[in-house]
Amino acid sequence: MELQAIGVQHPAVRQVQHIQNNTAPNRYKLFVAEGLWAHNMLLSHNAPIDTFFWCPEAIYADEAHRRAEETAARAERAFRISLRTLEKISERDKPDGLLSLAALPRWTPRDLRFGRSALVLVADGLEIPGNLGTLIRTLDACGADALVLTNRKTRLTHPKVIRASQGTILSVPTLEFEEVAEAAEWLSSQRFTTYLADTDEALNYRQADYSGRTALVVGSERYGIGKAWYEHGHSRVAVPMLGSGDSLNVSVSASILLYEARARKSRW
Amino acid sequence: MELQAIGVQHPAVRQVQHIQNNTAPNRYKLFVAEGLWAHNMLLSHNAPIDTFFWCPEAIYADEAHRRAEETAARAERAFRISLRTLEKISERDKPDGLLSLAALPRWTPRDLRFGRSALVLVADGLEIPGNLGTLIRTLDACGADALVLTNRKTRLTHPKVIRASQGTILSVPTLEFEEVAEAAEWLSSQRFTTYLADTDEALNYRQADYSGRTALVVGSERYGIGKAWYEHGHSRVAVPMLGSGDSLNVSVSASILLYEARARKSRW
Numbered sequence: 305m306e307l308q309a310i311g312v313q314h315p316a317v318r319q320v321q322h323i324q325n326n327t328a329p330n331r332y333k334l335f336v337a338e339g340l341w342a343h344n345m346l347l348s349h350n351a352p353i354d355t356f357f358w359c360p361e362a363i364y365a366d367e368a369h370r371r372a373e374e375t376a377a378r379a380e381r382a383f384r385i386s387l388r389t390l391e392k393i394s395e396r397d398k399p400d401g402l403l404s405l406a407a408l409p410r411w412t413p414r415d416l417r418f419g420r421s422a423l424v425l426v427a428d429g430l431e432i433p434g435n436l437g438t439l440i441r442t443l444d445a446c447g448a449d450a451l452v453l454t455n456r457k458t459r460l461t462h463p464k465v466i467r468a469s470q471g472t473i474l475s476v477p478t479l480e481f482e483e484v485a486e487a488a489e490w491l492s493s494q495r496f497t498t499y500l501a502d503t504d505e506a507l508n509y510r511q512a513d514y515s516g517r518t519a520l521v522v523g524s525e526r527y528g529i530g531k532a533w534y535e536h537g538h539s540r541v542a543v544p545m546l547g548s549g550d551s552l553n554v555s556v557s558a559s560i561l562l563y564e565a566r567a568r569k570s571r572w
Numbered sequence: 573m574e575l576q577a578i579g580v581q582h583p584a585v586r587q588v589q590h591i592q593n594n595t596a597p598n599r600y601k602l603f604v605a606e607g608l609w610a611h612n613m614l615l616s617h618n619a620p621i622d623t624f625f626w627c628p629e630a631i632y633a634d635e636a637h638r639r640a641e642e643t644a645a646r647a648e649r650a651f652r653i654s655l656r657t658l659e660k661i662s663e664r665d666k667p668d669g670l671l672s673l674a675a676l677p678r679w680t681p682r683d684l685r686f687g688r689s690a691l692v693l694v695a696d697g698l699e700i701p702g703n704l705g706t707l708i709r710t711l712d713a714c715g716a717d718a719l720v721l722t723n724r725k726t727r728l729t730h731p732k733v734i735r736a737s738q739g740t741i742l743s744v745p746t747l748e749f750e751e752v753a754e755a756a757e758w759l760s761s762q763r764f765t766t767y768l769a770d771t772d773e774a775l776n777y778r779q780a781d782y783s784g785r786t787a788l789v790v791g792s793e794r795y796g797i798g799k800a801w802y803e804h805g806h807s808r809v810a811v812p813m814l815g816s817g818d819s820l821n822v823s824v825s826a827s828i829l830l831y832e833a834r835a836r837k838s839r840w
Contacts, residue, residue, distance in 0.1 A: 443815075445811070445815050445817055445819075446814060468821070471817070472817045476815075510835050510840040543713070546714060546834075547711075547714075549709055549712050552713050553823070555821070556706060559827060560828055563811065567778050572779070
C-alpha cells in the first residue's frame with residue numbers, strides 16, 4: 305500500500321492531538337480510534353472515517369494488515385507515519401499500527417421515532433467517562449431507544465467513553481439538551497412517563513408502572529440529579545439500599561432500572 | 573499532638589511502599605487509606621489501624637485535625653512525617669495530611685451463618701479492580717451475605733478496589749477458595765442453589781427460581797467463567813442481550829442478577 309508519509313508537524317497529526325486533549329472545537333464529534341479492535345468496530349459499524357494513520361512498522365498481525373487496507377480505502381484521507389509519530393499521538397501501549405480519526409453519529413430529536421413501549425435514559429451531569437460508556441453499553445444491551453444528556457459534564461468523544469461503551473456508542477442514539485426544561489418538555493410531548501432515580505420519597509422500582517413509553521433520569525456521581533429536574537412533577541423511583549453504603553454506582557443503578565423496565569415491557 | 577518524626581528511610585514508610593506496589597507478602601491484608609474520607613470510613617467501621625502517618629503541613633480542614641487525633645489514638649503506632657515523605661507514599665494529589673495502613677477484615681467459612689434465603693456472589697477470575705470494588709458496593713446495597721472469590725486475579729487490598737467499594741469492603745464478608753471444586757462443594761454443603769451467569773444455553777434470569785439460598789457465579793471480563801465451574805451440573809441464567817454488543821460489564825450484569833434475586837426473595 306502506497307500512502308503519503310507525514311511527520312509530527314503535519315496538521316492532521318496536530319488535529320489528533322487536539323482531539324485527544326480536547327483543546328479545539330470538535331463540532332463533527334471526531335474521536336480517536338486506536339488498534340485492531342477499534343478498527344474492526346469502525347468497519348463493522350460503517351462509521352465515517354475522516355483520517356487514517358498507518359504505521360506499518362508497528363503492525364505484527366496479518367489481520368491488522370488487512371484492516372489497514374480496508375480502512376485506507378474507506379477513509380477521506382490516509383497517511384503513512386513513523387513509529388516515532390505514532391508514539392506521539394497514541395494513548396495506548398500497542399496501537400497495532402492503526403489509528404484513525406472517526407466521527408460519532410449525530411442525532412437530532414427529529415431522527416428518532418418511538419414505538420409504544422419506548423425506553424429512554426436521561427443522564428444528568430454524569431462526570432466519570434467510564435460510567436457514561438458503561439451506561440451506553442447497557443442501553444445497547446437492553447434495547448433502549450436513546451440516551452439523553454442534560455447538564456453534560458463529560459464529552460462522548462472521550463477515549464474512556466468510547467472504550468467502556470465497547471463500540472456501542474456507534475449505534476445507540478444520543479441527544480443532548482442545553483436546558484433541562486427543554487428535555488423534560490420534549491419527553492412529555494413524546495408521551496413519555498418520566499421517573500427520577502432518587503432514594504428520597506421514592507417508590508420501590510419494582511412497584512413502578514412501566515407501561516407505555518418510559519424515561520428514567522439518573523444524576524451525577526457526587527450530587528445526584530440536578531434541581532431543575534425536580535420542577536416538572538415527575539415521580540421518583542428507588543432501588544432499595546439495604547447495607548451500610550448510601551448509594552450504588554450510577555451505571556449499576558441505571559442498569560437495574562433499565563432492565564426492570566425492559567423485563568416488564570417484554571413480560572419476561 | 574506530639575508524635576515521633578520519621579523520614580523516608582524508616583521501615584514503616586518502606587512498608588507502605590511495598591503495600592502500594594504489592595512487592596511484599598501481605599498476610600494481614602493491609603491496605604493504604606489516604607485522606608479524610610478514607611479515615612472517616614476507617615473510624616466509623618472500627619477497622620484495625622496498624623500505622624498512622626500524620627503530616628500536619630498538609631492539613632487544611634479542622635475536621636482533618638480532629639480525625640488525626642482520633643486516628644492516632646486508635647492506631648497501633650503513629651508517626652509524624654514531612655510533606656516530602658507524604659508525597660513519596662501518597663498516590664493521591666491531596667491526601668489531606670492523613671495516611672494509614674489499615675487491615676481488611678479476614679473471614680473464614682466458619683465465620684458465616686446463613687439464613688433461609690441467603691444470597692452469595694461468586695466472582696471467578698475478575699481482573700479489573702474497579703469492577704471488583706463496584707461489585708462489593710452492590711453486594712452491600714442488596715444485603716448479600718458474602719462475596720466468594722475463585723481464580724482470584726486482583727487483590728482486595730488494591731487501592732482501586734477499596735475506592736470503588738466506597739468503604740463497603742470493610743463490612744461485606746469475602747472468602748477466597750484456592751480451588752473451584754472446594755467452593756462448589758462448600759456452597760452445596762450449605763444448601764445453596766448455584767447459577768452460572770452465561771448467555772449460552774441459559775434460562776432468562778427472570779424465570780429462575782430464587783427460593784432458598786442462592787449463589788450466582790460471574791466470570792472474568794475477557795474469558796467469562798472458568799471451565800472448572802461447568803463440571804458441577806449447575807444451571808445457567810442469562811440477562812438477555814438485545815443489541816449489537818455481546819455482553820454487559822460484569823459488575824452491571826452481576827448487579828442486575830443480584831437485585832433480581834433480592835427482589836424475588838423479598839417479594840418486592
